[in-house]
Amino acid sequence: DTAVSQTPKYLVTQMGNDKSIKCEQNLGHDTMYWYKQDSKKFLKIMFSYNNKELIINETVPNRFSPKSPDKAHLNLHINSLELGDSAVYFCASSQGHHSDLYEQYFGPGTRLTVT
Amino acid sequence: KQEVTQIPAALSVPEGENLVLNCSFTDSAIYNLQWFRQDPGKGLTSLLLIQSSQREQTSGRLNASLDKSSGRSTLYIAASQPGDSATYLCAVWLVQGAQKLVFGQGTRLTINP
Numbered sequence: 001d002t003a004v005s006q007t008p009k010y011l012v013t014q015m016g017n018d019k020s021i022k023c024e025q026n027l028g029h030d031t032m033y034w035y036k037q038d039s040k041k042f043l044k045i046m047f048s049y050n051n052k053e054l055i056i057n058e059t060v061p062n063r064f065s066p067k068s069p070d071k072a073h074l075n076l077h078i079n080s081l082e083l084g085d086s087a088v089y090f091c092a093s094s095q096g097h098h099s100d101l102y103e104q105y106f107g108p109g110t111r112l113t114v115t
Numbered sequence: 116k117q118e119v120t121q122i123p124a125a126l127s128v129p130e131g132e133n134l135v136l137n138c139s140f141t142d143s144a145i146y147n148l149q150w151f152r153q154d155p156g157k158g159l160t161s162l163l164l165i166q167s168s169q170r171e172q173t174s175g176r177l178n179a180s181l182d183k184s185s186g187r188s189t190l191y192i193a194a195s196q197p198g199d200s201a202t203y204l205c206a207v208w209l210v211q212g213a214q215k216l217v218f219g220q221g222t223r224l225t226i227n228p
Contacts, residue, residue: 048215104161
């Protein structure tokens with residue numbers, strides 16, 4: 001069973017296009033996250049949602065818009081793609097975001113290449 | 116601002132050796148510290164989570180320690196195997212400000228048969 005899944009796994013697109021990445025978790029978790037891993041392998045949080053509500057927005061350009069239709073899904077829509085958006089995007093989930101007990105479980109990542 | 120540093124950036128050892136990976140963080144106000152493994156082209160797998168009140172956690176051949184006051188954690192891997200080759204990331208869960216994990220850049224480990 002796949003705990004956290006993302007689609008697509010690879011995404012190649014041209015500058016200026018709009019694209020979406022989907023994420024689903026079947027762990028029954030309340031909190032979901034989007035992370036970006038750049039070419040230097042630095043992993044940084046972008047957004048987190050708890051029960052469909054935005055909790056964290058880490059100064060991400062407003063071209064990035066997360067959407068959580070229910071607590072099992074957190075999709076990432078990116079408008080007007082730029083070269084600098086090329087990275088691997090990871091979705092993750094955890095039981096909650098307040099306690100120190102909660103491990104995060106990560107999806108396999110989506111490698112986005114903007115040409 | 117919390118900064119997480121991992122040393123060394125890369126490590127290559129022969130199979131069977133015991134090894135230690137290091138992680139340091141600048142702000143001791145953390146809820147927990149988590150060690151992850153990342154295989155090329157794949158996501159992260161959680162290995163161990165140490166709560167701020169704990170000193171260490173063990174899972175199989177892995178042992179992670181936490182010294183919060185000095186801002187350090189180590190991941191000890193016993194009897195290394197080629198299958199242990201991966202990038203190992205540590206991350207701390209912040210107490211102050213936004214509830215989030217802050218990651219180090221990782222140590223790329225290669226175990227040579």
